[in-house]
Amino acid sequence: MARVGVQTAAFDLGSEAAALLAGRSDIGGLGCFVGTVRDSAAGRPIAAMTLEHYPGMTERAMAAIAAEAEARWALLGCTLIHRVGRLRPGEPIVLVLAAAAHRAAALEATGFLIDWLKTAAPFWKKESFADGGEAWVAARATDDEAAARWRAGAVTPAR
């Protein structure tokens, strides 16, 4: 059963990894992705990023994405944590952990989870620039393409 959460507080990578591995000796690999706030967008310095979500639907969508990963790969643990609220450059936004008996499944599932999280969970980012301007981040075609490659069956899940 995956651990899924939306929170304003920072998460701690070490303690989340330790919690997932605690008491387990069947896990052979732990895949990890941490998304962080960049300090600029197209060369324009950023002061902060504000993340909004759809309470209720977001958690359901994250649980469904984790369940899809668990159906495709033989995962022995999965953690998805996404922050909301106002974040500064360098701060962590999102954590993906996927544990499996072997590294291929752990790493593939980690890639799948972050690609789908970016395109199938209701979160929205607004950039606040150092010059005082603000803009909602537009969805990127490259993110849709990254998610679509998992849909197209191009990757045969490693077990």
Next chain:
Amino acid sequence: MTAAEAPPLRLLYFAWLRERVGRAEEQVALPDGVATVGALRAWLCSRGPGFAAALAPDLPVRCAVNQDFAGPDAPVAPGDEVAFFPPVTGG
């Protein structure tokens, strides 16, 4: 069931749609003849300039009905929770 007895729709707006319509949520009676997401969006557009600026047909708008993603042909019924929002940008 008459219109007076039908439970209202709960409408939610997120991100720049919320800013343009000027509210995060509201309750409205489902208008006669509106039975799909697409028809609801078109009706909302007619409610004023803020709604048109948020929901005009050429804008990239996504929808969820009762917290599941829903296309323009998805049915909408009294009592539903219907959310309109931009394409998602998390992660």
